[in-house]
Amino acid sequence: MAITTTQLPFDQAIRFFRQKVPIPTDAWNDLWQEQHDAGFMVAGAMHADILGDFAEAIDKALSEGTTLAEFRDDFDNIVERHGWGYNGGRDWRTRIIYQTNIRQAYNAGREAQFADPVLRKSRPFALYKHGDSENPRPHHLAWDGTVLPHDDSWWNTHTPMNGWGCTCKKFAISEDEAKARGFTISDHGPDDGTYEWIDPRTGEVHDIPNGIDPGFAYSPGKTRLSQLNEHLSQKKKALKKRLKQPASKPPNSLWPEDENPVFSTAKGVDRHGLEKVLEALPDQTSVNKLKPFLKAHPVKALFIKATEMNFKTKAAYRITEQVAQFIGESDHLATLASFTTRHPGRTLGFTRVNRDLVMVKVQSNSNFKNVAVADVLDDIENDFKQHKQGQRNFTFGDKESDRGKVFTWAHELGHQLHYYSEGVKPPITDSITTYGGTNHLEWHAEHFVPWLLHRKAMEQWRPDMVKYFDDLVGKATKSTTKSRGM
Numbered sequence: 191m192a193i194t195t196t197q198l199p200f201d202q203a204i205r206f207f208r209q210k211v212p213i214p215t216d217a218w219n220d221l222w223q224e225q226h227d228a229g230f231m232v233a234g235a236m237h238a239d240i241l242g243d244f245a246e247a248i249d250k251a252l253s254e255g256t257t258l259a260e261f262r263d264d265f266d267n268i269v270e271r272h273g274w275g276y277n278g279g280r281d282w283r284t285r286i287i288y289q290t291n292i293r294q295a296y297n298a299g300r301e302a303q304f305a306d307p308v309l310r311k312s313r314p315f316a317l318y319k320h321g322d323s324e325n326p327r328p329h330h331l332a333w334d335g336t337v338l339p340h341d342d343s344w345w346n347t348h349t350p351m352n353g354w355g356c357t358c359k360k361f362a363i364s365e366d367e368a369k370a371r372g373f374t375i376s377d378h379g380p381d382d383g384t385y386e387w388i389d390p391r392t393g394e395v396h397d398i399p400n401g402i403d404p405g406f407a408y409s410p411g412k413t414r415l416s417q418l419n420e421h422l423s424q425k426k427k428a429l430k431k432r433l434k435q436p437a438s439k440p441p442n443s444l445w446p447e448d449e450n451p452v453f454s455t456a457k458g459v460d461r462h463g464l465e466k467v468l469e470a471l472p473d474q475t476s477v478n479k480l481k482p483f484l485k486a487h488p489v490k491a492l493f494i495k496a497t498e499m500n501f502k503t504k505a506a507y508r509i510t511e512q513v514a515q516f517i518g519e520s521d522h523l524a525t526l527a528s529f530t531t532r533h534p535g536r537t538l539g540f541t542r543v544n545r546d547l548v549m550v551k552v553q554s555n556s557n558f559k560n561v562a563v564a565d566v567l568d569d570i571e572n573d574f575k576q577h578k579q580g581q582r583n584f585t586f587g588d589k590e591s592d593r594g595k596v597f598t599w600a601h602e603l604g605h606q607l608h609y610y611s612e613g614v615k616p617p618i619t620d621s622i623t624t625y626g627g628t629n630h631l632e633w634h635a636e637h638f639v640p641w642l643l644h645r646k647a648m649e650q651w652r653p654d655m656v657k658y659f660d661d662l663v664g665k666a667t668k669s670t671t672k673s674r675g676m
Contacts, residue, residue: 203299204252206223206411207291211527211542212241213501217391220532223408226294228523231451232287236532239629240272242543242674248291261288267504273474277409286354288528293351297360301349304340304362313362316340318348321357329382329401330358336380337373344379346409353403384615394476413523444468444477453516454493455509458557459595464491467596470563473645479660483667489546489606491599492518492529496551499537501530517547538589539598543609543674548602550595560592569593570644574651577622586639604638605631610666613675618654630675634662 206227213221213229214236221229232244247264250256251605256264262284269276276283303309304316320326320334330352338344340362343644350358382400389396398407444465445451452461468477492513495507506526514525528545531537569587576583587597608614608631616634619625626636640648641659648656 202302203295206298207295224413227413228527248582266645289592301411313364315363317361317363319359337368337375347399347407349409352406451490456552456556459493463558467561474641476645486667492549493552496534499534506530539602541602541605550598567644570640571647582624585623599637600642604635607666608634609672610669613673
């Protein structure tokens with residue numbers, strides 16, 4: 191049965207997909223079952239750029255009705271642009287990516303509709319319908335016509351899709367409708383037993399219901415819905431507590447007084463320490479120009495340790511609930527996906543276009559009290575001098591020191607500013623650092639650092655860059671959309 195995007199006319203499916211965070215993966219099962227509610231992946235796509243492009247292509251299919259043939263054109267362009275080598279034939283690979291993402295977004299959207307109390311009152315049961323595929327799975331065919339209450343535990347593992355290429359569907363139905371169509375309402379789901387599946391990469395053993403492919407024994411979107419009420423309750427309590435104990439406002443604060451912009455697991459790293467560094471800058475022009483942007487787009491910062499950035503560690507799971515509350519996220523899996531990466535050892539920090547959030551790696555003994563502004567200024571002046579002499583340092587500042595955390599924070603914040611500027615290409619081709627010459631994304635992030643931290647040096651060496659960023663901040667402040675650009 192061919193899939194068409196005309197089967198997805200409602201906003202819930204689109205909204206479900208847009209809340210996902212791109213996750214680099216080696217293999218299809220690096221994200222397992224419910225983790226797909228929070229993360230978007232294409233097996234073997236390890237770089238943010240290509241994942242972002244694939245996500246945009248799927249988003250276009252959901253929101254604009256792109257066909258599989260049109261998606262294949264987008265796929266070919268993305269592969270050529272990034273030089274990506276993938277496994278499997280092109281037609282098979284594109285069909286898997288396209289159909290699985292769209293069908294699961296559709297199914298999650300339907301689950302969001304089924305959660306509506308008004309609908310549940312009028313149609314308190316759910317119906318399993320086989321998808322009439324040319325090569326039906328025996329179990330799926332046997333489940334056709336199964337009618338159970340919405341909250342029956344059978345749906346936790348048997349809500350479609352139930353395997354690669356599965357076209358089965360789930361519908362809400364009333365008791366009268368079920369009887370009129372000859373269906374029997376059951377008080378429990380079919381018990382077909384289970385089988386063991388051993389992950390060939392990790393050796394982990396999974397107990398999976400018979401008839402369901404590995405990785406599909408879950409209800410799409412349910413993790414988001416089940417955590418919403420709990421999170422709203424926690425958020426209200428946190429708000430009351432914050433209102434009773436308002437944070438003191440440092441002089442010339444970069445953020446509005448009622449904002450809580452910094453979360454840190456290092457005792458010596460906090461909002462006040464960061465602001466003291468910024469307040470000590472001899473030229474406050476850029477800081478003041480940045481304030482309207484952060485008021486319009488309150489980008490928050492996580493200063494966390496390497497183990498906490500690794501989504502496979504207990505350390506990451508331990509802080510997930512705190513981070514969820516900090517960023518106002520109802521879904522803990524989405525929260526985990528937002529601040530973790532597969533290879534924390536390879537990064538000093540990162541950010542994502544679909545989050546107003548930057549991550550900076552710190553050590554347990556990191557401390558902003560150790561940051562001397564004179565050293566910050568000297569680092570940047572030395573980088574400009576090296577460039578003038580025909581040499582380039584890899585990046586601005588000493589990234590391994592405590593002041594390096596400030597440089598990394600500014601770099602990642604520069605990405606967010608650029609995203610809100612629709613990912614524009616810079617009119618200036620020259621880059622002061624080697625890393626800034628990587629692409630238009632890193633150019634903006636790198637050169638935002640001296641614009642913010644040492645405006646005088648940038649005015650002396652490259653006044654055209656100062657004017658460019660002044661204008662860019664104004665544009666980003668007024669923007670209501672984000673893009674990485676092309």
